Amino acid sequence: MSNPEGIPISFLTLALSNAFQYAFVAWIAYYIAVSIYRIHFHPLAKLPGPKLAALTYWYEFYYDVYPYQFQYGFRIKQLHEQYGPIVRINPRHIHIHDHEYFDTIYASGANHRRDRCSWMHHSGSRTMAGSMLEAMDHDLHKSRRSAVSNFFSKRSVQALEPLVLSSVERLVQRLKDEETVNLNNAFAAMTMDIISAYCFGESMNSLEYPQYGKDWLEMLHGGIQMRPLGRQFPWLVNTLYDIPPNVMARFNADMARINTWTHQMLPKIVRILAGEDEKRDVQRTVFHEIRDGKMSAEEKLPMRLMGESHVILGAGTETTARTLAVTTYYLMKKHDVGEKLRDELKTVLSQPDSAVSLAQLEALPYLSAVINEGLRVAHGVASRQPRIATHEDLIYKQWTIPRGTPVMQSSHLLHMDPNVFPDPLDFQPQRWLDNPELKRNLFAFGRGTRNCLGMNLAISELYFAIALLWRRLDTEIYDTVEERDVLTTNDCFLGMTDLKSEGIKARIVGVVEK
Numbered sequence: 001m002s003n004p005e006g007i008p009i010s011f012l013t014l015a016l017s018n019a020f021q022y023a024f025v026a027w028i029a030y031y032i033a034v035s036i037y038r039i040h041f042h043p044l045a046k047l048p049g050p051k052l053a054a055l056t057y058w059y060e061f062y063y064d065v066y067p068y069q070f071q072y073g074f075r076i077k078q079l080h081e082q083y084g085p086i087v088r089i090n091p092r093h094i095h096i097h098d099h100e101y102f103d104t105i106y107a108s109g110a111n112h113r114r115d116r117c118s119w120m121h122h123s124g125s126r127t128m129a130g131s132m133l134e135a136m137d138h139d140l141h142k143s144r145r146s147a148v149s150n151f152f153s154k155r156s157v158q159a160l161e162p163l164v165l166s167s168v169e170r171l172v173q174r175l176k177d178e179e180t181v182n183l184n185n186a187f188a189a190m191t192m193d194i195i196s197a198y199c200f201g202e203s204m205n206s207l208e209y210p211q212y213g214k215d216w217l218e219m220l221h222g223g224i225q226m227r228p229l230g231r232q233f234p235w236l237v238n239t240l241y242d243i244p245p246n247v248m249a250r251f252n253a254d255m256a257r258i259n260t261w262t263h264q265m266l267p268k269i270v271r272i273l274a275g276e277d278e279k280r281d282v283q284r285t286v287f288h289e290i291r292d293g294k295m296s297a298e299e300k301l302p303m304r305l306m307g308e309s310h311v312i313l314g315a316g317t318e319t320t321a322r323t324l325a326v327t328t329y330y331l332m333k334k335h336d337v338g339e340k341l342r343d344e345l346k347t348v349l350s351q352p353d354s355a356v357s358l359a360q361l362e363a364l365p366y367l368s369a370v371i372n373e374g375l376r377v378a379h380g381v382a383s384r385q386p387r388i389a390t391h392e393d394l395i396y397k398q399w400t401i402p403r404g405t406p407v408m409q410s411s412h413l414l415h416m417d418p419n420v421f422p423d424p425l426d427f428q429p430q431r432w433l434d435n436p437e438l439k440r441n442l443f444a445f446g447r448g449t450r451n452c453l454g455m456n457l458a459i460s461e462l463y464f465a466i467a468l469l470w471r472r473l474d475t476e477i478y479d480t481v482e483e484r485d486v487l488t489t490n491d492c493f494l495g496m497t498d499l500k501s502e503g504i505k506a507r508i509v510g511v512v513e514k
């Protein structure tokens, strides 16, 4: 038999099968060459670590994606126990576990340019690419961040006190009528309402939803759990982000919600950029700030700003909510800590509903210690945070790490290090008072030029919410298992509990009368 050109089919089949065989052999030869290079000749070849991790990214895949999920952070801890404070954790990445070396990796200043790592962030999705978090390049990040940093400065956040206070008040008011509450959902509603009102001039009003911020949390958790997969298959995850919500809804409800959210935001941003909202007496938002700033026209495109809004709303909701829920859990669990805090709060809140300012609360030593300890054990961002020193080699002990290498530490490892925080699983605010130097080792908000943009806002929310809730309500732990609902057992960039956990719950025992 032959095809229309007269070439016998058997000859074509043979030629094709030969081509596949050659391609397969070439592919194997390529991987053998790459493997030999990675193990023996790569600039990182002499650094300690398992050979398999140096050889292939599938090692990381094995712990983070399949058959395990979100476990590589914990495996890295074991690797440090085996290999020491510096480990090559994949063909390109160096992980260091040494609290003395933080300031070098995360250094700031003109001589210390630091890029982010595109592999870690699987950068490139159309909808996310515009954010400062996705700006891998040092200069690009700097320009994106400085366009909005005033908006999140200490002074701007001070002006925001009435907004934070009214949201906390609304939450406490609603809790007075509840028998039990899911604290993660309740605090997520509060943080989402604050950040959305601040950034868009319009609150999401989640504090009025029957299940508070449950939907937001499910959506954010769904999105964040894609990250390890996105590292291995960026094209897959980035394509998913860009699929229209009605199509996505057939496959994955959380991803569909993320995409819906994206599509709802865009028109709001377009209106602000076009100056259409000026006709109304609107509150100035982060987008007004960018619109009126000095950035290039390209940096002011609506799609870019939408990426920025994704990151700000996402980052501004879950981390603070989890920190608040975990801190409240330990206040309920450790009665001596809870009592001591309430006694101190009475010094500025003589009556449960007395007025108080952030400055007054920040001056309370025990409350500050409770908040530091909450930040330490909640692991808002748990994961490794790579930085690439582009213009200098980094020297760690006898090792030279060539410029261009992603180097990182993980807050989870540091915050659970018994040499730095003895008995690390125990919630002990007193440790911050006994040793004020400890503050240097609090890495919850990161360090350097790319540290948390929303730190001042988060701190304001933490102080007001803990103080008012604890001064006004009596609560007790309800239907919560510490190992399942509180402890960080999954590293999805955000620290996460058992994936089956519904969250931390409390029973509202009563209202504090005086």
Ligand code: HEM
Pocket (backbone or CB within 6 Å): 132, 133, 145, 152, 195, 311, 312, 315, 316, 317, 319, 320, 323, 379, 380, 381, 385, 443, 444, 445, 446, 449, 450, 451, 452, 453, 454, 455, 457, 458
């Ligand atoms: C307890 C609460 C919070 C914690 C523990 C936390 C933690 C962090 C950490 C560790 C980073 C650095 C990530 C990295 O190095 O790759 C970060 C970045 C960021 N955070 Fe937060 N955050 C919190 C609350 C907030 C809030 C309320 C906002 C609201 C605006 C926010 C917005 C951001 C943004 C926009 C970035 C990216 C900064 C940049 O790329 O320059 N965060 N956060």
